[in-house]
Amino acid sequence: MNIRILSRLVLAAAPLVAAVSCAKEPTDSTYSSSKKVLEAWLNINYPDISPSGRGIYVIDSRPGTGQAMDDSSVYVFVDYSITDLEGNYVETTDETINRRLGTYVASNYYGARVMVRKDGQLYAGVEDMLDMMNVGGYMKAVIPSWFLNSDVYDEVEEYYANDPGGSHYIYEISIKYATDDIEQWEKDTLESYSRKYYDGLDSLMEGFYYKVLNVGTGDTIPNDSTIYIRYVGKLLDGHVFDTNIRDTAKKYGIFDDSKDYDVPAKVKMSSSASGITLESSTVVTGFGETLFRMDNNQEVVSFFSSDMGYGASGSGNAIPPYSPLVFHVTIVEYDEYE
Incomplete structure (x- = not known):
């Protein structure tokens, strides 16, 4: 479509x-x-x-x-x-x-x-x-x-x-x-989402919300490290457009036989959020900012405006234009996968 x-x-x-x-x-x-x-x-x-x-x-x-x-x-x-x-x-x-x-x-x-x-x-x-x-x-x-x-x-x-x-x-x-103001609409929508699901969590920067759900070991991840993650990406209405978790993919009908769900996604960290890559590919700004703030073994949720995501273009049939995004991310014990 x-x-x-x-x-x-x-x-x-x-x-x-x-x-x-x-x-x-x-x-x-x-x-x-x-x-x-x-x-x-x-x-x-x-x-x-x-x-x-x-x-x-x-x-x-x-x-x-x-x-x-x-x-x-x-x-x-x-x-x-x-x-x-x-x-x-x-x-x-x-x-x-x-x-x-x-x-x-x-x-x-x-x-x-x-x-x-x-x-x-x-x-x-x-x-x-x-x-x-x-x-x-x-x-x-x-x-x-x-x-x-x-x-x-x-x-x-x-x-x-x-x-x-x-x-x-x-x-x-x-x-x-x-x-007449799509940016204000997104701002209001994100604030409403924050109040509904996260007790009015404040944004860390304009249009970007971040919450630690599980502190993990709390160890800082060095720059240029390789880590591994499990993640779920969705829209504010709950529509799941991507995940590398097998059970979640099956639950939402997006399971892909060609995808290897046994191995978590490989992330190359960087000294800046913009330099982070996922499976050797660059990531949207909001996802990069999320990973950049995480410590070892943490589980977090972030949600952010479309200008930190796919903007006015959207992404294929899964993400419409001007869509704020939500990501649940967990860093797993990455050294066991080296």
């Missing part, structure tokens, strides 16, 4: 089959052909429907009671589904639908994602839907192919003239939350 099907930055190539089958320079005839296909479908399925916004077709909507999506609502948290005109799912954040379709993957995240309404990151058709919605609202609309163009135009006629062709899609969007 790839949230970027909603955005200008990637949707020009997604879904891939449609993009490949219609790879051609946009022309007036492209728009005319696309328009005929859409009009024929609408005449059969929704003969009385009229266009809204710049030209999308709203099939169903339920008003929300929250704030309207004005220009200050830059970051919008949404659940969504996308189908073609035949009703075949192209993409959805709905776990139940993915299970029904046989596309469910336990390590993938299913839930609200952040859509960014700036720098031309969303298609015109998606923007039109959001413009007509409030937080808590729902909308189902047909977005014509010419409003799924990867370019931004001032005039509607320019979208017609630059229709990339391909398919028209039906989008269903539910807005869960919106903010």
